[in-house]
Structures are given as C-alpha cells and as structure tokens.
Amino acid sequence: MRRDKLRRLALPASLLGAILLLALAAPVLPLGNPVSQDINHRLAGISAGHWLGQDEYGRDVLTRLIWGARVSLSVAVSATVIATIVGTLLGILGGYFRGMVEIGTVRMAEIVLCFPPMLLALLVVTLLGPGAGTLIFTLAILFTPTFARVAYAETLSVRALDYVTAQEALGARSGRILLRTLLPNIAPPLIVQFSLTIAAAMLLESGLSFLGLGVVPPDPSWGLMIRGARTTMEQAPLLLLWPCLALTGTVLVLNLFCDRLRNALDPGTGGRSRPGFLRRLAVLAGAAEQPAAVPGLLAVRKLTLEVQGPTGPVPVVRDVNITVAPGETLAVVGESGSGKTLTGLAVMGLLPAAVRVTAGQILYTGRDGRTRDLLRLPERALRALRGRDLSMVFQDPASSLNPLLRIDAHLGEALRAHGQRQGIAARVVELLRNVGLPDPESRARSYPHELSGGQRQRVMIAAAIANHPRLLLADEPTTALDVTVQAQILDLLAGLKRSEEGMGMVFVTHNLAVVAEIADRVAVMYAGEVVEEGPVAEVFAAPRHPYTAALIASTPEGDAERLTSIPGRVPQAWAMPEGCRFAPRCEHARAICDQSAPALESPAPGRTTRCLRWKELA
Amino acid sequence: MSAPLASDVPLLRAEGLTRSFTGRGGLFRRSRPVVAVRGVNVTLQRGEALGVVGESGCGKSTLGRLLLHLMPPTEGRVLFEGEDLATLSGAARRGLRRRMQMVFQDPYGSLDPRRSIGAQIADGLLIHGLADAAGAERQAAALLRQVGLEASHATRLPHEFSGGQRQRIAIARALATKPDFIVADEPVSALDVSIQAQIVNLLADLRQELGLALLFISHDLHVVRHLCDRVMVMYLGRVVEEGPASAIFHSPSHPYTRALLAATPSMHHRAKVAPLPGEVPSVANPPSGCVFRTRCPAARPACAEAMPPLETHPNRPERQIACWRAAEIEP
Numbered sequence: 001m002r003r004d005k006l007r008r009l010a011l012p013a014s015l016l017g018a019i020l021l022l023a024l025a026a027p028v029l030p031l032g033n034p035v036s037q038d039i040n041h042r043l044a045g046i047s048a049g050h051w052l053g054q055d056e057y058g059r060d061v062l063t064r065l066i067w068g069a070r071v072s073l074s075v076a077v078s079a080t081v082i083a084t085i086v087g088t089l090l091g092i093l094g095g096y097f098r099g100m101v102e103i104g105t106v107r108m109a110e111i112v113l114c115f116p117p118m119l120l121a122l123l124v125v126t127l128l129g130p131g132a133g134t135l136i137f138t139l140a141i142l143f144t145p146t147f148a149r150v151a152y153a154e155t156l157s158v159r160a161l162d163y164v165t166a167q168e169a170l171g172a173r174s175g176r177i178l179l180r181t182l183l184p185n186i187a188p189p190l191i192v193q194f195s196l197t198i199a200a201a202m203l204l205e206s207g208l209s210f211l212g213l214g215v216v217p218p219d220p221s222w223g224l225m226i227r228g229a230r231t232t233m234e235q236a237p238l239l240l241l242w243p244c245l246a247l248t249g250t251v252l253v254l255n256l257f258c259d260r261l262r263n264a265l266d267p268g269t270g271g272r273s274r275p276g277f278l279r280r281l282a283v284l285a286g287a288a289e290q291p292a293a294v295p296g297l298l299a300v301r302k303l304t305l306e307v308q309g310p311t312g313p314v315p316v317v318r319d320v321n322i323t324v325a326p327g328e329t330l331a332v333v334g335e336s337g338s339g340k341t342l343t344g345l346a347v348m349g350l351l352p353a354a355v356r357v358t359a360g361q362i363l364y365t366g367r368d369g370r371t372r373d374l375l376r377l378p379e380r381a382l383r384a385l386r387g388r389d390l391s392m393v394f395q396d397p398a399s400s401l402n403p404l405l406r407i408d409a410h411l412g413e414a415l416r417a418h419g420q421r422q423g424i425a426a427r428v429v430e431l432l433r434n435v436g437l438p439d440p441e442s443r444a445r446s447y448p449h450e451l452s453g454g455q456r457q458r459v460m461i462a463a464a465i466a467n468h469p470r471l472l473l474a475d476e477p478t479t480a481l482d483v484t485v486q487a488q489i490l491d492l493l494a495g496l497k498r499s500e501e502g503m504g505m506v507f508v509t510h511n512l513a514v515v516a517e518i519a520d521r522v523a524v525m526y527a528g529e530v531v532e533e534g535p536v537a538e539v540f541a542a543p544r545h546p547y548t549a550a551l552i553a554s555t556p557e558g559d560a561e562r563l564t565s566i567p568g569r570v571p572q573a574w575a576m577p578e579g580c581r582f583a584p585r586c587e588h589a590r591a592i593c594d595q596s597a598p599a600l601e602s603p604a605p606g607r608t609t610r611c612l613r614w615k616e617l618a
Numbered sequence: 619m620s621a622p623l624a625s626d627v628p629l630l631r632a633e634g635l636t637r638s639f640t641g642r643g644g645l646f647r648r649s650r651p652v653v654a655v656r657g658v659n660v661t662l663q664r665g666e667a668l669g670v671v672g673e674s675g676c677g678k679s680t681l682g683r684l685l686l687h688l689m690p691p692t693e694g695r696v697l698f699e700g701e702d703l704a705t706l707s708g709a710a711r712r713g714l715r716r717r718m719q720m721v722f723q724d725p726y727g728s729l730d731p732r733r734s735i736g737a738q739i740a741d742g743l744l745i746h747g748l749a750d751a752a753g754a755e756r757q758a759a760a761l762l763r764q765v766g767l768e769a770s771h772a773t774r775l776p777h778e779f780s781g782g783q784r785q786r787i788a789i790a791r792a793l794a795t796k797p798d799f800i801v802a803d804e805p806v807s808a809l810d811v812s813i814q815a816q817i818v819n820l821l822a823d824l825r826q827e828l829g830l831a832l833l834f835i836s837h838d839l840h841v842v843r844h845l846c847d848r849v850m851v852m853y854l855g856r857v858v859e860e861g862p863a864s865a866i867f868h869s870p871s872h873p874y875t876r877a878l879l880a881a882t883p884s885m886h887h888r889a890k891v892a893p894l895p896g897e898v899p900s901v902a903n904p905p906s907g908c909v910f911r912t913r914c915p916a917a918r919p920a921c922a923e924a925m926p927p928l929e930t931h932p933n934r935p936e937r938q939i940a941c942w943r944a945a946e947i948e949p
Contacts, residue, residue: 161727162723162724162728169715171714172741185730267732483838483878484877488893513885551812554812556841557840562844565812565815567816
C-alpha cells in the first residue's frame with residue numbers, strides 16, 4: 001500500500017524536479033543573455049535561433065522564461081517557506097498553550113488579515129522600495145496568518161486526542177510533544193495549504209511585478225513578461241501565452257505533488273470504492289416473485305456477500321441461512337468482523353457500495369401473502385417496502401437524526417413517504433407517546449440536540465414503527481447507551497413486540513446478555529458464517545458449537561475467578577482458514593477440522609451447528 | 619525502586635477532589651461552572667485495585683485524570699507517597715510520571731498513527747533516561763512479548779493492528795517505565811467480548827506479577843468485579859457507595875448501585891425489576907439535595923434538602939454510603 005502511494009508520487013515529483021532543475025541550470029544552459037536587446041527583431045516570431053520568438057525589445061523569450069522562473073520560483077518558494085515556518089510556529093504554540101500565548105501569537109497574526117492584501121503590499125513596497133527581497137517579505141507577511149490559523153485549528157483538534165494526553169502522562173516535555181507528536185499529525189493540511197499558497201504567491205508575484213511593484217525591469221520574471229506582452233497583445237498574442245503557460249503548469253504540478261505527498265504521508269489504507277448511486281446496480285438476475293413455499297416472514301437462504309480484496313473478490317458473508325417467523329425476535333450475535341451488520345443491511349438493500357451480493361435469496365412474505373426475493377427486486381419496488389414493511393433502527397442515535405430538522409419533521413417524513421397525508425401531527429404525538437417520550441407534544445417541536453441519547457433512540461424507534469412494519473431490523477440499538485437507559489430501550493422494544501402484532505424483529509448485537517433479554521432465537525455468527533442457530537434458552541444452556549460456548553464463557557458474569565478468553569483473533573476476510581474458520585482458535589480442534597469446512601448439521605429440531613465434532617463434544 | 623517509607627503512607631491519597639469546568643454561557647445567560655467531580659476522597663495502597671463505576675457524566679474519567687494530575691483539581695489535593703502533586707515543580711512532577719501511567723479507552727485514538735509502535739513504547743524509557751536508544755529498543759521488544767505480541771511487530775504502524783492488539787500495545791507503553799500505579803480508563807469497553815476477556819486477564823496477570831496499583835474505570839460492574847478489590851460507585855460527580863467489590867456486587871446497598879446492577883442484562887435471568895425511570899440529569903444543572911433523588915425509587919421529600927455525606931454504612935461497617943435512608947433500606 002505504501003509503495004503504491006510512493007509510486008503515485010513519482011510523476012509529479014519528477015515533473016517538479018524538471019522545472020526546478022531547468023531554473024537552477026539557467027546559467028550553464030546554452031542560453032543568451034536575458035536582458036540583451038535586439039530592437040531590429042522586436043516581436044519576431046518563432047525561428048531557429050529563438051524557439052519561442054522574441055519580445056517587444058527583441059529579447060529571446062525562452063531565455064527570459066527560464067531566467068524568469070528563477071526569480072518567480074525563488075520569490076514564491078522563499079515567501080511560502082517563511083510563511084509556513086512562522087505561521088505554523090505561531091499556530092501550534094497558540095493552540096497548545098492557549099491563554100495568553102494564544103493572544104500573543106494567533107490573534108496577533110490575525111490582525112494582518114484585516115488589511116486588504118494589495119493595500120498591505122503597496123504599503124510595504126512604498127516603504128522599502130521595489131525588489132525581490134521586498135517582495136518575499138511582503139508575501140510572507142501576507143500568508144503567515146493563514147498558516148497560523150490552519151495550524152491553530154489542527155492543533156486544537158489533535159491536542160484533544162488521547163495519544164497527546166498519553167505523551168503528557170509519560171512525562172514528556174512540551175517541546176517534545178510539539179515536535180514529535182503534534183507537528184507530524186497536523187502536517188497534512190499544512191502541506192495542502194503550502195501547495196495552495198505557493199501557487200497564490202506566484203500569482204501575486206506576477207500581479208505585483210505586473211503593477212511595477214515587484215521585480216525591477218529589465219530583470220525577467222513571469223509577471224513582468226505578462227505585463228510586457230499585454231501591451232503588444234494585438235501584434236504578438238503568442239508572447240502572452242508562454243509565461244501564462246509556464247505559470248499555470250508550475251502551479252498545477254505543485255498542487256498535484258503536494259496532494260500526492262499528503263496521501264503518501266497518511267498512514268491509513270485509503271481504499272477506493274464505487275460511488276453510492278451504483279449501490280444496487282448489481283441486482284441478481286432472476287424472477288423476484290417466488291412461490292409462497294416458505295411459511296413465515298423472512299428467510300435468508302445461502303446469502304454470500306463479497307468485497308474486492310487486494311487479490312480478487314473476498315467473501316465476507318458466506319452461505320448464511322436465517323429465518324424469522326411473524327412475531328418472533330431473532331438475535332444475530334457476533335464479534336466485529338463477523339458479518340452480522342452486513343447481513344442485516346443486505347435484508348434492507350442498504351449494503352455499502354463496496355459489498356456485492358454474489359449468491360443467495362432473501363425471501364420476504366408481504367402483507368398480501370406473496371413472497372418476493374428482495375435480492376432480485378428492482379430498487380423502486382424495494383424502496384416502497386423500506387420504511388413501511390421493513391424498517392431499521394441504527395446504532396448511533398446522535399448521527400442518524402438530521403440536526404437541522406425538528407423531531408416532528410423526521411417522523412412526518414416517515415409517514416408522508418408512505419402515503420399518509422392527514423392527521424400527521426396527531427399521529428406523531430401518538431407515536432412519541434407510544435415510545436415513552438415524556439411530554440410528547442412539546443418534544444415533537446424540539447431539535448435532536450435538545451434530546452438525550454436515550455430519547456433520540458426512542459425517536460428513531462418511533463420513526464421505525466411509524467408505518468407498522470412487518471419486520472424491524474435493529475442494529476446494535478443500545479450499544480451507545482448507558483446501562484440504565486439500555487434497560488429502558490430493551491423494555492420498550494419488548495413492549496412494542498406485544499403491541500405491534502405480528503412484527504418480526506432482527507436484533508443485531510455483540511452482547512450475549514442482551515440477546516438473553518430480548519430474543520426468542522439466536523444466530524451466532526463468526527467470520528462471515530452462521531456457526532450455530534436455535535432457541536436462545538437452549539443454545540445458551542447447551543451450546544453445540546465451541547465458539548458459542550467460548551463466547552458465553554468469556555462474558556464477565558458469575559463468580560469464576562478468571563475469565564475464559566478465546567486466544568487469537570477473528571481471521572481477516574482474505575486469509576480465511578481452509579477448513580473450519582474457528583479451528584485456529586478452538587480448543588477442541590483436531591487435524592480434520594483444518595482440512596474440511598464443516599457443513600450445517602442439526603443436533604436437535606430447530607437447531608443447527610457448523611461443527612464437525614459436536615456429537616463428541618455434547 | 620522507591621525509598622523505604624513508613625508503611626502507613628498510602629501510595630496515593632486524594633482529599634476532597636473537586637473539579638469544575640467553565641460552563642458555556644449564552645448571550646443573555648451567565649455561564650455557570652459545571653462541577654464534574656465534587657469532594658471525592660481516594661486512598662490507594664500499593665498493589666491494590668480500585669474500580670470506579672458509573673454511567674456517562676458521573677465524573678469517573680475526570681477523576682482518573684485528576685489523580686494523575688493531567689488536569690489540576692479546582693479544590694483538594696492529590697498526594698503521591700505523601701507528596702502533593704500540585705506543589706511539585708514541573709520537572710519533579712514529570713519525573714514522578716515515570717511511576718504513574720494511563721491506559722485509555724479508545725485504542726484507535728490513544729496511539730500516534732504516524733509513529734511505529736516500538737518507538738511509542740520506548741518513549742517513556744527515553745524521556746526518563748532509563749535506557750539508551752538500543753536498550754529502549756530491546757526493552758520495547760520484551761514488553762511486546764510480555765503483552766502477548768511479537769517483538770517483530772515493533773516497526774509497524776498502529777493501523778496494522780486490531781483493536782485488541784492496540785490495547786495491548788497501549789498497555790505495553792504504560793508498563794515501559796515500570797510504574798507503581800496505572801489508571802485504566804474503560805480499557806475494554808471498545809473491545810469485543812472475547813478480546814475483552816483477554817485484556818482483563820492480561821491486566822490481572824500483570825498486576826499480580828508487577829504489584830501494580832490499579833484504578834480501573836468502567837461502566838460495567840461485572841468487569842470491575844473480576845479485577846478489583848474495592849469499588850467506588852459514582853453518580854453525577856459524587857461517590858455514592860464504596861466498599862469491597864464482591865460484597866457490593868452481591869448485595870448492593872445504595873439504591874443507585876442496586877438499579878445499576880439490576881439494569882445490567884444477564885445471560886442467566888431476564889430482568890425482574892422495572893428499569894430505572896428517566897436519564898442521568900445534566901451535570902450543569904444537578905438536582906437539589908441528593909443527586910440521585912429524581913430517579914430514586916426510595917426517595918422521600920427530605921432527600922431534596924441536602925446531599926447526604928459519604929459515611930460508614932450504619933449496618934455494614936465494611937462499606938461507605940451516601941444515602942439518607944441507608945439504615946431504613948437495610949435494617
């Protein structure tokens with residue numbers, strides 16, 4: 001991954017190197033004198049001796065372009081480097097120490113922002129006289145506050161992170177924290193700012209030279225060349241083109257370079273995925289209508305989901321079978337990476353763009369008694385089901401409500417989307433009362449931020465049951481909540497199961513105790529497979545898969561002196577074991593477990609397990 | 619290691635710790651200080667494990683940072699082996715940091731994403747001059763093995779590890795300077811159940827091996843019980859109950875502790891009691907009198923008058939409780 005990023009850096013780096021080399025090598029290149037005039041051939045076109053023609057004084061344009069690059073680049077680069085160093089220093093000090101230091105650094109720098117840049121430039125040039133040195137000084141002053149602000153903002157956000165506190169807890173001096181911890185972590189936005197500023201500095205240099213405030217003629221600079229060419233634009237339009245081309249090209253190369261450099265410095269993986277609108281483009285082929293062979297509400301058959309891995313497609317969910325009967329609650333339980341959330345999202349047709357359905361059926365029996373395969377249903381038809389027949393409650397109630405909309409707008413939208421037109425306000429209040437929100441009339445007019453986490457989750461649940469869904473999918477709905485609030489929400493969901501007649505529920509969670517609290521049946525997932533399924537009480541009393549048993553044993557409950565832990569960790573999707581996926585961590589594994597993948601077996605009516613040795617272990 | 623001291627001086631002692639933050643004022647509203655922790659006393663002996671339990675907003679994380687002096691208390695003081703951390707010079711306090719360390723909740727935010735984990739583990743050794751570069755590298759490798767990782771991992775960056783592995787790395791970093799005291803702020807709540815058990819057991823083993831004193835902050839009484847000798851239950855910035863972990867776990871006294879235990883779902887029985895009504899009130903605007911009275915099933919009008927002090931339980935001398943009705947509830 002890192003090598004790939006460095007390779008992507010090679011092209012802009014070599015282009016930038018070529019530009020710099022050309023400018024540096026100007027004195028040794030076989031070029032003429034950039035200021036020697038040849039009035040006889042003023043405005044002459046392209047010729048063998050003058051590849052880009054001659055300007056209004058007959059000077060060679062190519063020579064002046066390359067010599068001008070020296071001036072333009074050195075002014076822009078030195079001014080930006082100075083601004084970066086000074087601005088970053090001010091910003092990082094102000095952001096880290098706050099208080100008086102902040103006033104002395106960032107706030108002082110901000111005063112410069114109050115002056116119109118051109119006015120400030122004019123002032124400095126008037127005081128110091130035109131020239132390259134003045135120009136660098138002016139530009140550095142102009143750009144310093146921007147860097148100070150960026151560095152300040154970044155320092156504030158990085159400083160709040162635990163790894164900075166960890167350095168303080170280690171006893172590190174402030175200097176060490178600033179240099180070794182803060183600076184590398186605030187660098188990426190500063191690099192972007194650097195590339196933008198260098199481009200802006202080159203343009204401003206051109207502008208100031210153009211106004212006669214920067215580089216003094218006859219010294220060449222791109223700005224002066226543009227200025228000169230403008231007067232003779234009618235006779236020799238090409239003269240304007242060359243310096244503009246040089247300026248634009250250099251700016252583009254710089255931007256590209258800094259962009260790639262920032263990517264290369266980013267330690268993350270940075271995967272590329274398809275945009276969201278292509279999400280359900282790959283609907284499986286085949287008829288959506290299915291004979292009503294399955295009694296019940298939902299039957300997921302042999303569902304397999306894939307993502308594109310580094311070396312080809314990788315199955316993240318494999319051969320998953322689950323069923324939900326009307327009025328039943330199925331808990332899908334597993335650790336992170338088990339595929340439990342993806343299975344839930346597949347039912348809703350809301351899989352992330354990177355995940356592809358490759359096989360299976362999701363059979364849903366609607367109110368009309370007809371059974372459809374959701375994987376083969378067109379998006380339009382599925383959208384009509386979503387929010388009415390199928391609805392969902394998410395883990396994080398803080399980010400699933402739009403902060404700009406009032407609560408009644410959220411709920412009203414859910415009702416209107418499925419055809420209700422009248423009595424919406426009354427129904428909203430009724431819904432809020434049903435989910436136990438105190439004072440529903442005034443709560444309906446509140447914004448999400450005025451509610452607590454538990455209350456927001458109640459609103460999410462109200463939205464989910466607004467249209468009396470047949471199937472409610474709850475993805476870790478209590479994980480983000482406090483224990484006492486979690487108990488309330490579980491209580492509410494249990495109550496809804498009684499009041500919403502026939503509503504089935506799929507409850508995705510990692511918490512076995514919550515499963516015991518809420519579910520009738522449980523499907524235990526591990527590494528993309530359902531390894532055991534059955535009634536909760538039976539499975540927990542006598543697990544028939546070693547993973548289920550180990551998971552139960554590692555739950556901190558009861559009086560055991562020591563917790564039983566499962567060694568190792570869930571295998572990565574692209575490095576799945578050949579045989580049983582749990583075998584490397586299983587204390588009962590035998591040689592045979594590593595060789596063949598176990599099939600689903602039924603140890604008792606209504607139960608399944610994916611273990612070769614369940615009989616011996618029982 | 620440390621100079622021999624009179625055995626009656628506890629490793630860590632905090633007296634009347636209070637921390638308030640400046641509240642957010644509006645255009646027409648005076649800002650009111652938000653008191654995150656109020657009047658908390660902590661005593662921690664060498665090698666002792668103290669659990670701090672409570673829901674969000676109870677001030678448990680703030681307490682952990684106050685004890686390490688990562689933020690100064692508004693009132694009260696923290697004594698480490700009898701020395702007041704606030705009166706020490708900056709250099710002396712930095713020196714003491716070698717002996718007290720911290721493990722954070724979020725294994726993704728607590729490691730610098732841009733530096734190799736070996737370098738981060740070696741930081742403490744280099745900062746305190748406990749080893750030269752080569753020695754620090756060797757010790758970092760040994761620490762990685764001690765927490766169950768491989769020495770060859772030292773050159774990798776944090777993003778190459780899973781959450782559980784990162785938490786092991788963070789523990790290795792905290793152990794590097796051979797501290798006497800570690801604050802662990804919800805170190806397992808971001809982890810999967812099976813991994814959670816690994817980390818809890820690792821902490822228990824290390825504590826045994828190294829004689830560490832541990833302040834273990836958690837919202838889960840079950841986890842605390844497995845690891846700690848004593849437990850402090852906090853609500854809205856106050857300690858409401860304190861005592862031996864297993865005793866409190868088996869028969870909680872304070873109505874809040876009872877509710878907390880009853881609300882924790884269990885695999886073995888479904889909840890029998892109705893969940894506690896309402897949610898934790900805002901710290902910025904706590905109830906008058908007893909902070910828990912707005913949700914307390916045992917509250918009486920008298921509870922609104924004053925906050926009960928944390929005192930020895932009238933009928934259970936091994937524990938302390940802050941409840942006006944303690945004697946009536948448990949005669």
